[in-house]
Amino acid sequence: MGRPIDLDGICAALAATPPRPSSDYDLNPDIVLPEGRVLKPAAVLIGVQAGRVILTKRASHLAHHPGQIAFPGGKVDATDADPVAAALREAQEEIGLDPGAVEVVATMPAHETVTGYMVNPVIARISEDFRPTPEPGEVAEVFRVPLPLLMDPAAYRVEHRRWRGVWRRYYVVPYGPYYIWGATARMLRTLADRVAP
Template sequence: MGPEALRRAFDARTGASSDFDLNPGVHLPPGRRLRQAAVLVAVADGRVILTKRSSRLKQHPGQIAFPGGKIDAGDADAVAAALREAHEEIGLPPDLVEILGSLPPHETVTGFSVTPVLAHLRGGFVPVPEPGEVEEVFSVPLSFVLDPANFRVERRRWLGEWRRYYAVPYGPYYIWGATARILRGLADRLTP
């Protein structure tokens, strides 16, 4: 799927998502302050680039994620943050990236508002994982994560409560939580 087809994602009239979408009994406090973050949903040769976070990290060790992180004071916007983080984490040169646009934010249970930045990669990209943060860089066929039939709803106990979430396992990779929810949102936008 090329950039023109991916641009259809911005035509859909769906709003923001959250880790609480499948848990209607959760009441979020009004006025809560969320930390701003951005991730790069990069597509190259019909595949979405993902990372497996280092098992040595304090937060979300070993989990599957998009390249990305907090928006720093020096970042002009979410796009700049996503590009900076992708360069730091996987060695992605910004000049290979064609930004297609930003999708609605996703709220996480850990208090972040994450802006997914959809991008198409030009040319050959050879990832170089930053060993302190990224254990592995891999890709998943876009066609796989755009098929809603590949997603399932699972549940875990979190802070003493059962919490439901999306998962879209692929081979040895267990893609779940915010990453799966963002992918599911993209699938919902691009599936007729």
């Protein structure tokens, strides 16, 4: 019998299984990464509200990742005490999430992206009365995806496309009209693999 697919079950799974670092290169073992590369620290909030994960659709006019699905988050600033503080600050800026409505319950190993970031995922319980206010300069839409779907490894598929002249494979987890892929899907799949029995 598997663990319950709720936040408490996820926390139990994280405590019981060894950490598994992930990266955008997991499905592309033929890519050779340069030694001594410098990665920029970042953090994202995997916020769970009433059994659903909060995600954003980035504004279409942004220079980086326009229109893509992402967690609230961004670069760790010099004024941030740690990645958790950065994730909470970014969530407040992007979707109006008051840190007082957040209970941080776990963190995951950092995830390396093809764009040169080392992203720290922060898992949190969000108050049920929170109503998001998207920051129009960054966020086109805020939506929620059922946690059981995202915690089911069978919901994910692998697709590929050319990137910087080479074919690159990546995870996708479709949900209605939303195409969740790349680093966001990879971090969720890493979590799903740890929760799965």
